[in-house]
Amino acid sequence: MVAARGRRRQDLELLGSSLKLLSAKRNNSGLVVPLLRFCHNDGVARPRRAAGGRCFGRPGRRAARRFLVAPRHAPVRRGEVDAPFPPDPEPPRRPLRRPRGHLPPARRSTARRRRVPRHAFRAYADAGAAGRTAEAADLTVSRLGRLDPRSLTSSLISLRRAGHLPAAAEILNKALASYPESVTPLSASVVVDGFYKAGRMDDARRLLDEMPSRGVRLNACCYNPLLDTYTRQKNDGGVAEVLKEMENAGVEPTVGTYTILVSGLSKAGDIRNVESVFDEMKRKNVAGDLYFYSAVINAYCRAGNVRRASEVFDECVANDIEPNERTYGALINGFCKIGQIEAAEMLLTDMQLRGVGHNQIVFNTMIDGYCRHGMMDKALQIRGVMEKMGIELDVYTYNTLACGLCRVNRMEEAKKLLHVMAEKGVAPNYVSCTTLISIHSKEGDMVEARRLFRDMEGKGSRPSAVTYNVMIDGYIKNGSIREAERFKKEMDKKGLVPDIYTYAALVHGHCVNGKVDVAMRLFEEMKSRGTKPNVVAYTALISGLAKEGRSEEAIQLYDDMLGAGLTPDDALYSVLVGSLHTDNRKDVLT
Numbered sequence: 001m002v003a004a005r006g007r008r009r010q011d012l013e014l015l016g017s018s019l020k021l022l023s024a025k026r027n028n029s030g031l032v033v034p035l036l037r038f039c040h041n042d043g044v045a046r047p048r049r050a051a052g053g054r055c056f057g058r059p060g061r062r063a064a065r066r067f068l069v070a071p072r073h074a075p076v077r078r079g080e081v082d083a084p085f086p087p088d089p090e091p092p093r094r095p096l097r098r099p100r101g102h103l104p105p106a107r108r109s110t111a112r113r114r115r116v117p118r119h120a121f122r123a124y125a126d127a128g129a130a131g132r133t134a135e136a137a138d139l140t141v142s143r144l145g146r147l148d149p150r151s152l153t154s155s156l157i158s159l160r161r162a163g164h165l166p167a168a169a170e171i172l173n174k175a176l177a178s179y180p181e182s183v184t185p186l187s188a189s190v191v192v193d194g195f196y197k198a199g200r201m202d203d204a205r206r207l208l209d210e211m212p213s214r215g216v217r218l219n220a221c222c223y224n225p226l227l228d229t230y231t232r233q234k235n236d237g238g239v240a241e242v243l244k245e246m247e248n249a250g251v252e253p254t255v256g257t258y259t260i261l262v263s264g265l266s267k268a269g270d271i272r273n274v275e276s277v278f279d280e281m282k283r284k285n286v287a288g289d290l291y292f293y294s295a296v297i298n299a300y301c302r303a304g305n306v307r308r309a310s311e312v313f314d315e316c317v318a319n320d321i322e323p324n325e326r327t328y329g330a331l332i333n334g335f336c337k338i339g340q341i342e343a344a345e346m347l348l349t350d351m352q353l354r355g356v357g358h359n360q361i362v363f364n365t366m367i368d369g370y371c372r373h374g375m376m377d378k379a380l381q382i383r384g385v386m387e388k389m390g391i392e393l394d395v396y397t398y399n400t401l402a403c404g405l406c407r408v409n410r411m412e413e414a415k416k417l418l419h420v421m422a423e424k425g426v427a428p429n430y431v432s433c434t435t436l437i438s439i440h441s442k443e444g445d446m447v448e449a450r451r452l453f454r455d456m457e458g459k460g461s462r463p464s465a466v467t468y469n470v471m472i473d474g475y476i477k478n479g480s481i482r483e484a485e486r487f488k489k490e491m492d493k494k495g496l497v498p499d500i501y502t503y504a505a506l507v508h509g510h511c512v513n514g515k516v517d518v519a520m521r522l523f524e525e526m527k528s529r530g531t532k533p534n535v536v537a538y539t540a541l542i543s544g545l546a547k548e549g550r551s552e553e554a555i556q557l558y559d560d561m562l563g564a565g566l567t568p569d570d571a572l573y574s575v576l577v578g579s580l581h582t583d584n585r586k587d588v589l590t
Contacts, residue, residue: 152171152182153186155171156172156191165191165195168190176216183216188207189225193225201229223242231261231263231264231267262274262292265299271302290322296312300334304338306338325351331347341369360394363385363391366379366382367379371407376408376410398432399431399435402417402418402432428461433461444478449470465491465496471487472488484505503523504534504536506519511543516541516544516545519540534566535567538558541557542554542575
């Protein structure tokens, strides 16, 4: 009996020691519940149920001893206890707090049954199974009486990404008809945006008009897809109509709305209205985000106002919005276009200091800036940096470098670069093929240029009007005006409209070959098609007429040229003066 009392006292001492130890060692807090539930009552170790439903009794005592590295004792049996050890006074019992998400067994099984159809509904949508998704939606409604709004939105997004827009629209229409409380503006905007991008404008408008009658309150998320569509189509009337409709419905524009407006105005070159939108946003206390600031910076850079773009960039940073690659890329492109390469290089360094990664677009922008200003060595250095960083060089990178090398007459390097591109598996496009054709035509190798031209369609690159112009100019410079005329006729057959460069090259070619009348007919054809002659066309034709002694016609063309706002060069003045000497009419040009 004395031994039993001693063991019970030891057990209680172990319990108190273990609690102190657990308070010191928080990483062992998983044993708190078993030890707290271990207690003695009437001299018998009775188990108590913990929060998770597990029982702890004698095993808990052994666990406590093992935890404290205490010596093991024989278990206490009922017959050995004659007099109970007086228990400590128990604190007032409070109901146990169940862990978050804990349910009694009966309710737990009911919750599982409810979750099954909802989870199946989202799982089928994520897998792109449109038919199964509709069946799971019906099952969910039959079990729960409604659809969870988050599950509905997520499923509509998944179906649209999988290309099942009709199925998504069908589920949304069913939800609007049967359980409209499950439809949120965000879930509706998923289908509305899909309709607009698929060109189904009438369906999108019908859905927008139907939602208020079903009790769904529209917000800016529903109108933004329509606004974006009209801005892409450059439909100013449609944009104004949507904004008026939002105002009448009491829908406040969001930062996404303003971003769409700025992007549309930027493409239209309307920088004044971009400033107006920016001011209105500040007046309404709508906070700008990274996408909005990037759009504004891009708009100012397109308009050539890089100083204002830099101010907006500083404002973005001052508002604790970290610029990303797109923001830096827009500003770097703006500086490169106005020739401030050093400022662009400083931004590139600032990107590195801020931890913003250099991506393909930023490097391509720098390469384009260097090539525009003939700094080919630095452009090729950027190419080397990209290769060392493991950034893939795309067809745009190779085309930009090749065109830049051609501008500085480094034809052989450009040719080698395009061959390296093909060896690395980068598929050439029509720009790559046109550049290579231009190199061969400038070298006088029209046989190879023609072969490359005929191989373009076999490689999936359809020749453009620029490609035909290169071939026509090459044949004219090599003295084959007939071949140039054949290519012009081929352009007409394929539906390609000759541009000013086509006509200027042909007019120059015929004048050089003494066929001024043919050149005059092409000149008139060019004007009848709505193509305005440039300085090259006027100069070629005036020179041809002057050489044949047709000074009256040459002077008339000269007057037309001045009337069109074109400035003649010194060579044209020399030709006209030479022709007028023979006619003793030196006063005409004074």
